[in-house]
Amino acid sequence: MTELVRFGISTEKNLLAKFDSLMKVRGYTNRSKAFSDLVRGELVKKEWTESKDIAGAITMIYDHHKRELVNKLMDIQHDFSKVIMSTQHIHLDHDNCLEIVAIKGSAEKAHKLEGALRAVKGVKHATLSMSSTGKGI
Ligand code: NI
DSSP: OOOOOOOOOOOOHHHHHHHHHHHHHTTOSOHHHHHHHHHHHHHHHHHHHTTSEEEEEEEEEEETTOHHHHHHHHHHHHHTTTTEEEEEEEEOSSSEEEEEEEEEEEHHHHHHHHHHHHHSTTEEEEEEEEEEOSSOO
16 A cells, blocks of 8 residues: 655645635545545646556447448447457437447557547547556556
8 A cells, every 4th residue: 555645735725715615516525635636637637648558438429320430430449459448339319329438558549549430420429538547646
């Protein structure tokens, strides 16, 4: 287990009040966890700008009736099979599908994959959730 250390921070009273308020809205019950998560959030952002291994997910919505679209999405996913860990497909309703593509690998490939999927005609929405392998944070 990682050793814990205590330290003091000097900051503006106003800023601390805003931090406490934000903490409550986000469900935190103590400043230590909220602060640690803020720092980890910054470290994850940094991982995505460097050539480190990242993990995350691409979520997209599309209409499966467009047959060419489904084939195209499949071709792209095969081209990126080294970064795709798993794909989950959920039939939202008669027309719309939700697909979650779990990824692990280089940030550059993750962005390329997201861009390729998003650009396919008929994909209504795609978003990239940028997370971490957890090793560096
Ligand atoms: Ni479906």
